[in-house]
Amino acid sequence: MDYVTGLRCRECGRPYPAEALHVCDYCFGPLEVVYDYDAVSASMTAESVAAGPQTIWRYGDLLPVADASPIDLGTGFTPLVKADRLAAELGLGELWIKNDTANPTGSFKDRVVSVALTKARQLGFKVAACASTGNLANSVAAHAARAGMVSMVFIPHDLEVAKVVTTAVYGGNLIAVEGTYDDVNRLCAELASEHPSWAFVNVNIRTYYAEGSKTLAFEVAEQLGWEVPDHVVVPVASGSQLTKIAKGFQELYQVGLLHEEPHVRVSGAQASGCSPVATAFATGADAIRPVRPDTIAKSLAIGNPADGWYALQAVRASGGSFASVDDEEILEGIRLLARTEGIFAETAGGVTIACLAKLAASGIVRPDERVVAYVTGHGLKTVEALAPSTGPTATIAPTMEAFAAAVNLDSAERSA
Ligand SMILES: *Cc1c(COP(=O)(O)O)cnc(C)c1O
Numbered sequence: 584m585d586y587v588t589g590l591r592c593r594e595c596g597r598p599y600p601a602e603a604l605h606v607c608d609y610c611f612g613p614l615e616v617v618y619d620y621d622a623v624s625a626s627m628t629a630e631s632v633a634a635g636p637q638t639i640w641r642y643g644d645l646l647p648v649a650d651a652s653p654i655d656l657g658t659g660f661t662p663l664v665k666a667d668r669l670a671a672e673l674g675l676g677e678l679w680i681k682n683d684t685a686n687p688t689g690s691f692k693d694r695v696v697s698v699a700l701t702k703a704r705q706l707g708f709k710v711a712a713c714a715s716t717g718n719l720a721n722s723v724a725a726h727a728a729r730a731g732m733v734s735m736v737f738i739p740h741d742l743e744v745a746k747v748v749t750t751a752v753y754g755g756n757l758i759a760v761e762g763t764y765d766d767v768n769r770l771c772a773e774l775a776s777e778h779p780s781w782a783f784v785n786v787n788i789r790t791y792y793a794e795g796s797k798t799l800a801f802e803v804a805e806q807l808g809w810e811v812p813d814h815v816v817v818p819v820a821s822g823s824q825l826t827k828i829a830k831g832f833q834e835l836y837q838v839g840l841l842h843e844e845p846h847v848r849v850s851g852a853q854a855s856g857c858s859p860v861a862t863a864f865a866t867g868a869d870a871i872r873p874v875r876p877d878t879i880a881k882s883l884a885i886g887n888p889a890d891g892w893y894a895l896q897a898v899r900a901s902g903g904s905f906a907s908v909d910d911e912e913i914l915e916g917i918r919l920l921a922r923t924e925g926i927f928a929e930t931a932g933g934v935t936i937a938c939l940a941k942l943a944a945s946g947i948v949r950p951d952e953r954v955v956a957y958v959t960g961h962g963l964k965t966v967e968a969l970a971p972s973t974g975p976t977a978t979i980a981p982t983m984e985a986f987a988a989a990v991n992l993d994s995a996e997r998s999a
C-alpha cells in the first residue's frame with residue numbers, strides 16, 4: 584500500500600502528481616512528497632514495524648514507493664552503538680553513534696539510492712544516473728547492477744582511489760569530470776534536460792531520493808525504544824540528510840509512533856574547507872554564499888548546497904548549532920572514534936566527531952542530553968587521508984631482541 588497523495592512545492596505549496604518532477608513550474612521551489620498520515624497511522628504500528636525486514640523497508644509506509652518491490656542490497660537497520668568511552672573523553676553523558684558505515688556499499692547513500700532507484704524503476708526508467716562526490720557513485724553503480732539497470736555515474740576526476748575502484752567494479756559507465764563537484768552537478772543538470780529518460784537520482788528523482796534519509800531518524804527512534812534523542816549531530820553536504828532527519832522525527836509523531844511531540848536539537852557538521860552553511864549560521868545570514876571547496880572531506884565537498892537553506896532553517900528552528908573543523912581536526916576525529924569505540928569512519932565521520940567534540944567543549948552539546956552522532960561513511964574509502972600519518976608502531980627484524988629494543992612494554996601495555 585502506498586500512502587503518497589502527491590508532491591507539493593516546499594515554497595508556494597502548489598500540488599503536483601507523484602511523477603519524475605523535482606522543481607515547481609511557478610516558483611522553482613523544490614518539491615516534496617506528501618503522505619496521507621491518517622492512513623499511515625492506521626496501518627503503521629510499533630508491532631508492524633518490528634515484523635518488517637531488517638532494512639530501511641520496514642518503514643515502507645513512510646517511503647514513497649511502498650507498493651513496489653524494492654531494489655535492495657540490505658540497506659539500513661545499522662547499529663546504534665552506545666559510546667561510553669568516547670562520551671567520557673568528551674565530557675558527555677549518554678552518547679550514541681549511529682554507525683552507517685555498516686551499509687552495503689559503506690555509506691548512508693544506500694538509503695537514498697535504494698528509495699530513488701526503486702521509484703525510478705516503478706516510473707519506467709532504465710538508466711540510473713548521478714552526480715557524485717564518491718559515495719553516491721558507489722551506491723548508484725551497485726544498485727543499478729543489482730536491478731539490471733544501466734548506470735551513468737559522474738564524479739570529479741580527483742576522487743579517492745577507493746571510491747573510483749568501488750564504483751567501477753560494478754561495470755556501469757563511470758565518467759570522471761575535470762572540475763569540482765559543483766561543475767559535475769552543473770553538467771548533470773544539463774544532461775538531465777537533454778536525456779529525460781535517465782533517472783538522475785539527485786536531480787530529476789531528488790524528491791524521492793531525499794525521503795530515504797528519513798530512515799536515519801526512524802531507526803534511531805526505534806532503536807531507542809520509540810524515544811527520540813535530545814540532540815543529534817549530522818554532517819552536511821547538500822543539506823538534504825539533515826533536513827530529512829529533522830522531518831523524520833516529526834513524521835513519527837504525526838503517525839502516532841511517539842508518545843510526546845519530539846524536540847530534537849539538530850546540529851550540523853561541516854569541514855571548514857567547505858562550510859557554506861556553517862558560515863551562514865555563524866554570521867546570521869539568510870542566504871548561503873557558495874564557496875570553492877578545499878578539504879580532505881571530499882564526500883561533503885559541495886560548495887553550493889541545494890538544500891543548504893533548508894538545513895539552516897531546520898537547525899535554527901530546533902535550537903541546534905553548527906561547527907566546522909579543519910583537516911587536522913578531521914583526522915583527529917577519525918582517530919578518536921577509532922581508538923575509543925573501534926569504529927573506522929571516513930573523513931565525513933571525522934568531521935562529525937570533531938564537530939561533536941567542538942560543540943561539547945563549548946557547552947552547546949551538553950552532558951545532560953541524550954546525544955546521537957551520525958557516522959555516515961566507512962574509513963576504508965578514504966585511507967589515503969590517514970596513510971601518511973598512520974602506520975605500524977614499529978617495524979622490526981623477526982627476533983626477540985629487536986622487539987625488546989623497539990617497544991617499551993611498560994608504556995605499550997598501559998596505552999589502552
Ligand atoms: C553525501 C554524504 C553526506 C551528506 O549528505 P547530504 O544529504 O548531501 O547533506 C554525509 N556523509 C557522507 C559519508 C556522504 O556521502
Ligand SMILES: [Zn+2]
Pocket residue numbers: 592593594595596597607608609610611612
Ligand atoms: Zn512553488
